[in-house]
Amino acid sequence: MTASPQTFFHGDPGAGRLARSKNGGVATLPLREPRPTTTPKVSLQEISLSYKAANGKRLLALDKISLQVQPGEFLCIVGPSGCGKSTLLHLIAGLHNPTSGQVLVDDKPIAGTGTDRILIFQELGLFPWLTVKENVEFGMKMKGIPKAQRNEQIDYYLRLVHLAQFKDSYTHQLSGGMRQRVALARALATEPDVLLMDEPFAALDAQTRDLLHDELERLWAETGRTIIFVTHNVREAVRLGDRVALLSFRPGRVKREYKIDLPRPRHLEDFDVAASAREILGDLREEINRSLAEEYQEGVKPHVEPGA
Numbered sequence: 158m159t160a161s162p163q164t165f166f167h168g169d170p171g172a173g174r175l176a177r178s179k180n181g182g183v184a185t186l187p188l189r190e191p192r193p194t195t196t197p198k199v200s201l202q203e204i205s206l207s208y209k210a211a212n213g214k215r216l217l218a219l220d221k222i223s224l225q226v227q228p229g230e231f232l233c234i235v236g237p238s239g240c241g242k243s244t245l246l247h248l249i250a251g252l253h254n255p256t257s258g259q260v261l262v263d264d265k266p267i268a269g270t271g272t273d274r275i276l277i278f279q280e281l282g283l284f285p286w287l288t289v290k291e292n293v294e295f296g297m298k299m300k301g302i303p304k305a306q307r308n309e310q311i312d313y314y315l316r317l318v319h320l321a322q323f324k325d326s327y328t329h330q331l332s333g334g335m336r337q338r339v340a341l342a343r344a345l346a347t348e349p350d351v352l353l354m355d356e357p358f359a360a361l362d363a364q365t366r367d368l369l370h371d372e373l374e375r376l377w378a379e380t381g382r383t384i385i386f387v388t389h390n391v392r393e394a395v396r397l398g399d400r401v402a403l404l405s406f407r408p409g410r411v412k413r414e415y416k417i418d419l420p421r422p423r424h425l426e427d428f429d430v431a432a433s434a435r436e437i438l439g440d441l442r443e444e445i446n447r448s449l450a451e452e453y454q455e456g457v458k459p460h461v462e463p464g465a
């Protein structure tokens with residue numbers, strides 16, 4: 158597939174579905190009351206991260222990312238492949254340290270991983286030798302939750318993801334969508350404040366993914382968790398998010414944020430979802446073109462931090 162070099166025309170900010178703020182930063186759809194200002198659940202303060210590249214130089218993957226995520230907010234992060242989306246989630250999970258800047262949760266700097274945050278990714282990490290119930294129980298055991306409470310929570314969360322009657326099945330007996338729901342139940346059962354989701358539905362067929370969007374939206378509404386959801390699929394981001402942050406390609410920076418004030422429940426095929434996604438896609442396409450241009454160059458020349 159060849160990406161078109163065309164950039165989309167966004168028109169008069171007052172006339173479009175996505176209105177641009179004067180500073181070119183946050184775009185807003187005027188359909189919902191603004192959230193009251195509270196202490197952010199997650200605050201990224203000028204996060205930079207550089208990797209050591211094969212040639213010994215340093216590759217600046219993330220450059221001064223500042224983002225605030227409010228309690229109970231559903232933030233989606235989009236950007237071209239290789240722009241640092243997974244790296245950013247790993248930093249929030251506490252799996253890596255930033256080169257500079259800090260990650261705060263509830264206004265306190267994080268110190269490594271913590272049970273207040275959980276990362277869910279496409280490969281799921283379910284254990285095939287354990288039943289659905291045992292898989293869900295595993296995370297809770299790690300957290301030191303007592304047995305009686307574990308049983309109660311297993312039942313509650315398996316009912317929540319509509320898998321109660323499959324609790325004694327093994328994961329190979331389930332469909333891809335059901336396995337994803339087991340992974341969700343396992344994550345939710347540890348009752349983390351923040352769910353970090355890295356392209357969790359990318360490998361699923363469209364029908365299953367649609368169902369899981371509905372389920373995730375419902376689970377989010379019922380549990381009040383804060384979700385940071387990474388995807389390269391803009392339509393998925395608009396379908397799910399209260400806000401979408403677009404990262405630029407190398408180095409990863411927050412290029413623009415879009416507030417999505419469309420009514421819920423939403424559907425992927427809603428006209429307004431498609432229209433908003435089209436606008437964001439225009440901005441994303443510029444970044445995809447930059448990433449492709451770099452990829453096609455002989456001897457890729459990544460952005461290298463001067464003097465690093």
Ligand code: ADP
Pocket residue numbers: 208209210216218236237238239240241242243244245
């Ligand atoms: P995304 O998830 O957006 O596709 P990643 O966060 O996986 O992007 O990667 C961002 C950039 O950092 C890429 O250029 C990738 O090659 C580089 N990168 C990721 N992990 C490492 C690593 N462990 N060592 C060196 N470079 C890395």
Ligand code: MG
Pocket residue numbers: 242243244355
């Ligand atoms: Mg990734």
